[in-house]
Amino acid sequence: MDFSIGDLSRRTGVKVPTIRYYEKEGLIEEPIRTEGNQRRYTERDLERLTFIRHGRDLGLPMMAIRELLDLSSHPDAPCADADRIASEQLQNIRTRIAQLQRLEAELLRITQSCTGTHAIADCNVLKAFGDHRLCKGEH
Amino acid sequence: MDFSIGDLSRRTGVKVPTIRYYEKEGLIEEPIRTEGNQRRYTERDLERLTFIRHGRDLGLPMMAIRELLDLSSHPDAPCADADRIASEQLQNIRTRIAQLQRLEAELLRITQSCTGTHAIADCNVLKAFGDHRLCKGEH
DNA sequence: TCTTGAACCTATAGTCGCTATAGCAACTAC
DNA sequence: GTAGTTGCTATAGCGACTATAGGTTCAAGA
Structure with a gap:
């Protein structure tokens, strides 16, 4: 029971x-x-x-x-309030997805610029993290 | 300075x-x-x-x-480690995006089943939250 | 030079949504 | 009966900050 x-x-x-x-x-x-x-x-x-x-x-x-x-x-x-809450959350989730997709694009760009065979001093991954100007889009 | x-x-x-x-x-x-x-x-x-x-x-x-x-x-x-870290994070972000997209689909389904005009007792939004069996996909 | 008000300092507590730990008590299966 | 699992409370910790209190220093204008 x-x-x-x-x-x-x-x-x-x-x-x-x-x-x-x-x-x-x-x-x-x-x-x-x-x-x-x-x-x-x-x-x-x-x-x-x-x-x-x-x-x-x-x-x-x-x-x-x-x-x-x-x-x-x-x-x-009336159930309009419940609907409103669900709709708000849907909007939140869509915003988060869009944000993550921008980050994905940039991380992809960063990793593709690195062959893994050269030294840290010349590493584009580190340069990309250190310098916002290398970004294609804002974030 | x-x-x-x-x-x-x-x-x-x-x-x-x-x-x-x-x-x-x-x-x-x-x-x-x-x-x-x-x-x-x-x-x-x-x-x-x-x-x-x-x-x-x-x-x-x-x-x-x-x-x-x-x-x-x-x-x-060698910069392979830096590359590895960036690649790992890329993978993480892709996983998160996929997860959020599943949630987006379900929230959409939930909100679309609700007209906002009926009473809470019959509200599909609340039913959907209360019952996993109404979900189309697992999450 | 003086004054005023913005910016700075430290230290501590709070945020969210749990999770872990310690030191016990109770329940369950053999 | 006893061993082992599960339960109990209370408290602290997590990550990555953010807020507050109560004080001090700096910079610009009069």
Whole structure:
């Protein structure tokens, strides 16, 4: 019926100390305890933690997850807010991808200018890191 | 000739407390001081900090930058090591991009399933976050 | 030369999202 | 019963900074 923190950890992929950390931060409820003071969780806790885990996997900041959790406890509210949060995060992720792609291009340029056979003193990799003017694009 | 920590900050784009932090961590040398105990930097310091800044912009972990700095102080060594570090980071960045693109696809799917007009209780965004089985791909 | 205000100094604590450690207690399987 | 795994709390540490407090020094204008 109910299960231990280790079971919850295995079933969600969230590490045990992280679960306790989430509890301390108020992201999940304090569960009931056994007579010996050990935590015992229910299916509801499992669902909530899965929700949190999934949001983290998606790269949502904790704050966004908190907002979504708050929303989901008001089932009559319109879902436009939830949509807004997801859309914002989509925009964030696209920005990050674009940024990384610029860096990729530059690192590629840097590595291609180096044969690996000459001495450090003439190494374009090091020169490229030391001198922004050698960059093709801004970053 | 030499310049203050504020000047160095403006010329490199590295914030003042961050410069002091780098000094404490041994990434840059302790500069000379005025009689009044204020730091005064030279062109050499500027170059080194620019190098560090550029590496950070490229997403290099501090450890990789330390290695590159060590390398550049041994000008007779072959540059294969520098090349290796840059190549490793290129690989890291490509992995991160691929990961983010998977997340982008899923967030897109999630937002598109939501019209914003219905109630939270029926919101696909929240359902999608709560249930991994609704995902198309693994992550 | 004096004054004012910006820039500088040190030291410490806080950020985020965990993760690790120490030193115990309880549960489970044999 | 006992051994071994799992659990408990509390605290410290991680990376890479950032913020704050409370004081000192510098540079430019009057």
